[in-house]
Amino acid sequence: MKKGIFAVCVFLMGSSALLGQKYFTKDGKVSFYSDAPMEKIEAHNTKAASVIDAENGQMEFAVLIKAFQFEKALMQEHFNENYMESSTYPKASFKGKIEDPGKLKLNENGTYETNVTGDLTIHGVTKSVTTPATFTVQDGQVVGKAMFTILIEDYGVKIPSVVKDKIAKEVKIDIESQYLPMDAKS
Amino acid sequence: MWRIQVVLLLAFSAVSDAYGQDTDLLSLLGNDDVTEYATAAFKTNRVINLHSLESTAGGVLDFKINHRFGFINGGPYEFFGLDNAMMRLGFDYGITDQLTVGIGRSSFQKSFDGFLKYKILRQSTGKKVMPVTLAVLASSSLNSVKWADPTRDNYFSSRLFYTYQLIVGRKFSDRLSLQLSPTLVHRNLVATRAEKNDVYALGAAGRIKLTNRLAINAEYIYVLPDQLGPDYHNSLSVGVDIETGGHVFQLHFTNSTSMIEKGFITETVGQWEKGGIHFGFNVSRVFTIVDRTKHR
DSSP states (O other): OHHHHHHHHHHHHHHHHHHSOEEEEEEEEEEEEEEOSSOEEEEEEEEEEEEEETTTTEEEEEEEGGGOEESSHHHHHHIIIIISOTTTSOEEEEEEEESOTTTOOTTSOEEEEEEEEEEEEETTEEEEEEEEEEEEEETTEEEEEEEEEEEGGGGTOOOOGGGTTTSOSEEEEEEEEEEEEGGGOO | OHHHHHHHHHHHHHHHHHHHHHSOGGGGGOOOOOEEEOOOSSSSSBSSSSBOSOOOOTTEEEEEEEEEEEEGGGTGGGGGGTTOEEEEEEEEEESSSSEEEEEEEETGGGEEEEEEEEEEEOOEEESSOBSOEEEEEEEEEEEOSOOSOTTSOOOGGGGEEEEEEEEEEEEOSSSEEEEEEEEEEEESOOSSTTSOSEEEEEEEEEEEEEETTEEEEEEEEEEOSSSSOTTOOOEEEEEEEEEETTEEEEEEEESOOOOSHHHHHHOOOOOGGGTOOEEEEEEEEEEEOSOHHHHO
16 A cells, blocks of 8 residues: 555656756846946846746746956946945846746747746845746747846936936846756756 | 545645745756856055055056155145145056056156066855965066266166065955055165165055945055165055046055055155155046957
8 A cells, every 4th residue: 555655656746747847048148238328338148047847837037147247347347346236136036927838838849929927136126027028949949038128226226426327227138048958957 | 544644645745836836946957156256355456555456357458647745744835745746657457357567657766667467366255265366466667867976887777676576365345355465675776785675575455445436445564674774664555445437536645655666665755653644646547448248
């Protein structure tokens, strides 16, 4: 009898692992653009980590603030030191859900337009965000793309009036990551 | 017995299900530790006179405009020193994030100077843990003032001075950074037999960051005894760093007149207790020469 229950247990665990196919990336690209009258700023991060659970549509995203690369070293220093305070808030993260995960078949080739809603945490401040997102599936590889804008002041980042013409109030965030099935991880 | 097991099983699966909902999906990726380097221990690559443990970033040109006004004890007649000014103009360039070169010209002693600075170790946490930053500095200078006595045998080498310095420091917190700078100054020619050609000194410096754009700096250079003439004193400087976008303004009080290593370490004549203090400033303006995103 005990053996039977044990077998059932193993079967349940195995099947749930199969159902909950997960996709991941460790080198997702996150860029942001600030287009102010006096200065255009862009920075790129190619080390974003993300996992999608295809079963329930849950997804998470995290980037190290210090890994954002700027054209100018001083901008990068100011970004970390004066604005994002990255030693206090080292990461920005997103935890959310893909709308209608049933329609999204990550194991079939195709392009899926959907919405992603969740909590975006930047500079220690969490705000709810909804953004359209596109998932393109090609032979087991999933490319997720999203673009949205945020207001800097929503996240408690103060811009002194001296530089208000150099830093936009609204920053465009561009995300592109290539996911692989979790099993491929080794 | 059987029932208990079923209940347990159900309970277990319920728990595991709930757990499955709550876990960080990202934790499935494992803990990829990255090395995080400490940055911006000082706002610029100088504390006041001393080199700080920071370097000029790779591909960046830092234009330095430094002034030291006259001694404050010149009184109202000299407008407390403001009637006179010594100046140094300089360019520092970051060849890489680790290697900086610089040149300068000082009005004081009509000096030319140049330096090489290399960051050997970088303070870091995470995958690679390094408690301190270590840099090495080699600078030389040339005094181009006309010979005091043109009738005697004068050698070009007598105009040259060399400084070798280790800079070891740590950013203890966002607010506090401290460093030590053991130094050797070599002077080819000294005035008297009692003065040493090789002078050993130990510099100590620190900064306390008050706000994101304002910091207090201080530095003191202890010259080991019996190396200099009696008129020379240890250098002590205190000041503030004010950062505005692309500029760093450093305003300070110092008893040193010279702005190059051999000068402020071995030729400081001002005495704080007697008002032998200069008001001065360093302005640092950086220009990005090489786009970092392409640089890497």
